Amino acid sequence: MEMNANLFVALRANFAEDLDACAIEVADGEAGAGAGQRYSWRDIDRATAMIANLLDSLDLPAGSRVAVQTEKSVEALLLYLAVLRAGYVYLPLNTAYQAAELSYFIDNAEPAVVVCAGRNFGWVSKLAFQAKVPWVFTLDEDRRGTLLDRAVQMSDRHQPAERKADDLAAILYTSGTTGRSKGAMLSHGNLLSNAQVLKHCWGWRADDVLIHALPIFHVHGLFVASHGALLAGAKMLWFNRFDPRAVIARLPDATLFMGVPTLYVRMLEQATLTREACARMRLFISGSAPLLIETFQAWRDRTGHTILERYGMSETVMLTSNPYRAEDGDRLGGTVGFPLPGVGLRVLDDAGEPCPSTGDGEIGHIQVTGPNVFAGYWRMPEKTREEFTADGWFKTGDVGRRDERGYVTIVGRSKDLIISGGYNVYPAEIEGWLNELPGVAESAVVGVPHPDFGEAVIAVVVPRPGAQVEGAAVIAALKDRIANFKVPKRVFVENELPRNAMGKVQKNLLRERHRGLFV
Known part of the structure; x- marks a missing residue:
């Protein structure tokens, strides 16, 4: 039986x-x-x-x-x-x-x-x-x-x-x-x-x-x-x-914590978050949205713990993870680690050919297979067929790269890709540059309709507390750093980014809000 x-x-x-x-x-x-x-x-x-x-x-x-x-x-x-x-x-x-x-x-x-x-x-x-x-x-x-x-x-x-x-x-x-x-x-x-x-x-x-x-x-x-x-x-x-103070008060009684990036940011705001409070903790795990490298580093400096980032989806549960054990490698901020045992992961270019993994790896479309991958979408057989390749791999819709060591980095969603004047612009790359600028706490980059370029790159930035950030100054700073076609045509300064319950930035709302900007 x-x-x-x-x-x-x-x-x-x-x-x-x-x-x-x-x-x-x-x-x-x-x-x-x-x-x-x-x-x-x-x-x-x-x-x-x-x-x-x-x-x-x-x-x-x-x-x-x-x-x-x-x-x-x-x-x-x-x-x-x-x-x-x-x-x-x-x-x-x-x-x-x-x-x-x-x-x-x-x-x-x-x-x-x-x-x-x-x-x-x-x-x-x-x-x-x-x-x-x-x-x-x-x-x-x-x-x-x-x-x-x-x-x-x-x-x-x-x-x-x-x-x-x-x-x-x-x-x-x-x-x-x-x-x-x-x-x-x-x-x-x-x-x-x-x-x-x-x-x-x-x-x-x-x-x-x-x-x-x-x-x-x-x-x-x-x-x-x-x-x-x-x-x-x-x-x-x-x-x-979630209450940051109450959670920190119970860290001495715990060994594991899982959170979305927003939870880590809110705990870092508390003076009670110390190395002593985290002394018994074995592992901090972050997922559901990208963790800013600044948060990753601030957490390590404050607590002595290196957050483990991982990557998954509703359709697949977990797919990759940074190493838990030191002998398996370092936990690298900004990456989601290696494919989990039993999970197949490949990065393909627009023509369906494998992207090279030399150096930092070339950006392409992430596809996966494994026992954790779902059977399909409820009562949507055509959509299910569209989302799987002929050889049975699931098209995640995520864009990323895999470096020569095997670490996977998620660059963004393929639907977030901006094609401006025929050039591919990956929002996560621009956001990385924006977040390094003085006074910028975080950012979101989207594409909106443009009569000449098809799509124009725009950005929304959130300033750090007490900082003054000017959109024109941000644009000027980026022009010294990246190709002109990647530089946002407009930069909006706002108090916060719209997020869903899991902390993911709702870029669809930003696109909708600014879609009439140039047309």
Whole structure:
């Protein structure tokens, strides 16, 4: 008989030997919902069994989707694990999504169950029932809601559903910055293979303590962080909301932290971030958006720790990582390290030929393959075919290079490429020059329509606190440094860049804001 490839089974097999040991401690301040609440490994087992039994009691068709838009809580994580356990398909939705967006996801995914925050029940349930969703439950971060009210009446024993490795476990909708959002279909095998590779590459141990301060509607927080701790049988210090001071106060109790660059920037603003506070920490990991080299260096100077940057996507989970172990190489700021074991990565030019890796490597299109790569987009067979090559490699849409040592550097998204007067301009290159200028904290470069050049390069820069930055002076400084076709035609000085919940700059908003500048 084949082994059950249900991801929950693999996670459950690695729970701590002492099931009554603390698995998750809610670490938010006194005002936080559930502050100080502790969950043992046995609690996780029992609670996921009860929620799985509730789902089973609904007589859902095989392969049913469970769409979830709730605030972060341990119970929300338990719901995810219960969906896996019962063999259904988990569909996490960003808490920032509004009615029109949610309506699209519900119509597209056709979930059998929707779980939402209690305060949103009125409008979410209306959308759901219009789309003929049979079940809508509520779940709040204070452990209230109809989902738990029903689940608590169920048995705390449950036999996990039998699943094959290629059975669907989750659908993650991409951010949809161009066109309709696409649902990336991830299997139990995709998720487990990646978690096992990361366990080895990042040296996960049972005595690790992870500070979990990320959202759980996204690959980074839901899969990379949660799976890592569960598969290692390691404790989590759980923050429903990121608070830099509160997180720093718990660093002496932890060994691992995962964050997006914004979280590192905000912690660096705190005087309490010291080498002493980080003395017990084993590893800091950053992802989901590019980490400025300035942040990378400032963190190392202040804490003595070198942040490990890695690279992944909704469609693939993690693809590359800087080395954890010193004997495997240095952690190089500005790079995302080497392809993970089992991951194939190639860089091709516009003609489909391999780019040379001599020196710093030539810029090209990144394609990948491996057991972590998704099967395709939900109900979009044509789009799926477009995104895979004839020999089965996934076109990431990212542009980058691989140097002679094998380190991969992401230069940007291919859709962000600016073609100005027939010349290719890579925004990340220009942003690198901008960020080195005196007084500039960060920048974003985009292309907008231009009657002569097709596209014109423009930049938005954010000044450092107290600094005066003039757009004309920035342009003049760049003209001494880079080719004229790369120099922005206009530079706007603004207080901040628009970002999504994971800290990525929303360049589509900048393009839209300035698209009429020259036409």
